[in-house]
Amino acid sequence: GAVVSQHPSRVICKSGTSVKIECRSLDFQATTMFWYRQFPKQSLMLMATSNEGSKATYEQGVEKDKFLINHASLTLSTLTVTSAHPEDSSFYICSGARQANYNEQFFGPGTRLTVL
Amino acid sequence: AQSVTQPDIHITVSEGASLELRCNYSYGATPYLFWYVQSPGQGLQLLLKYFSGDTLVQGIKGFEAEFKRSQSSFNLRKPSVHWSDAAEYFCAVVIYNNNDMRFGAGTRLTVKP
Numbered sequence A: 001g002a003v004v005s006q007h008p009s010r011v012i013c014k015s016g017t018s019v020k021i022e023c024r025s026l027d028f029q030a031t032t033m034f035w036y037r038q039f040p041k042q043s044l045m046l047m048a049t050s051n052e053g054s055k056a057t058y059e060q061g062v063e064k065d066k067f068l069i070n071h072a073s074l075t076l077s078t079l080t081v082t083s084a085h086p087e088d089s090s091f092y093i094c095s096g097a098r099q100a101n102y103n104e105q106f107f108g109p110g111t112r113l114t115v116l
Numbered sequence B: 001a002q003s004v005t006q007p008d009i010h011i012t013v014s015e016g017a018s019l020e021l022r023c024n025y026s027y028g029a030t031p032y033l034f035w036y037v038q039s040p041g042q043g044l045q046l047l048l049k050y051f052s053g054d055t056l057v058q059g060i061k062g063f064e065a066e067f068k069r070s071q072s073s074f075n076l077r078k079p080s081v082h083w084s085d086a087a088e089y090f091c092a093v094v095i096y097n098n099n100d101m102r103f104g105a106g107t108r109l110t111v112k113p
Helices: none
Strands: A004-007 A010-013 A020-027 A030-039 A045-052 A067-071 A078-079 A090-098 A101-107 A113-114 B004-005 B012-015 B020-022 B024-026 B032-038 B045-052 B056-058 B065-069 B073-078 B089-096 B101-103 B107-112
Touching: A004 A090, A010 A020, A010 B056, A020 A090, A030 A067, A030 A078, A030 B045, A045 A067, A045 B101, A078 A090, A101 B032, A101 B045, A113 B012, A113 B045, A113 B089, B004 B089, B004 B101, B012 B020, B020 B065, B020 B107, B032 B065, B032 B073, B045 B056, B073 B089
Parallel strands: A010 A113, B012 B107
Antiparallel strands: A004 A020, A020 A078, A030 A045, A030 A090, A067 A078, A090 A101, A090 A113, B004 B024, B020 B073, B032 B045, B032 B089, B056 B065, B065 B073, B089 B101, B089 B107
16 A cells, blocks of 8 residues: 555656646545655755645745645645756656654655756 | 765675665654665665664565664665665655655665676
């Protein structure tokens, strides 16, 4: 149990366009979902935390107008990269935490975004 | 400052040799501790976790880790490494009910034939 999926797994887009990445908890309700960014050969950096039905909380230095996060249901969160630029190219990973236990997160397989 | 440290950026071991990956944390309270493995281009796979109880934790793929409170460490071990263990390994901590997971920088493991 506790499976998280992400779609798409890979996306290539032109500079200036917007890209939406979906994160779904398949077999549990994720009251809280997290979005991470990982540059090549680096660790995961938390971008934002979202609670279902609430606005996301962004980490310092993350532009909330550029990285729009929606957590409309207990099984779905979306990250939209608006007006993407090549420097936004990265590996984006989401995770979900069960309502009953906030101390463990279950990670999705990641989405590779390449902006040309 | 609160942090998670993985001192070794890259480790190379021979297949069949033993392995120990180091992880130290700097937090006031005892955190929840995790080890994840990541293959290139893939997501994270949980190897093991420590919440409380027995400080020697058994995980998947033959891995184990030992929590040492006095040393603020949670080192990952495997008695005999297989070529398929080559990957990136991340130590992570969560402060109880803080819902905030922080990762170490990662250790890249190379396995020699």
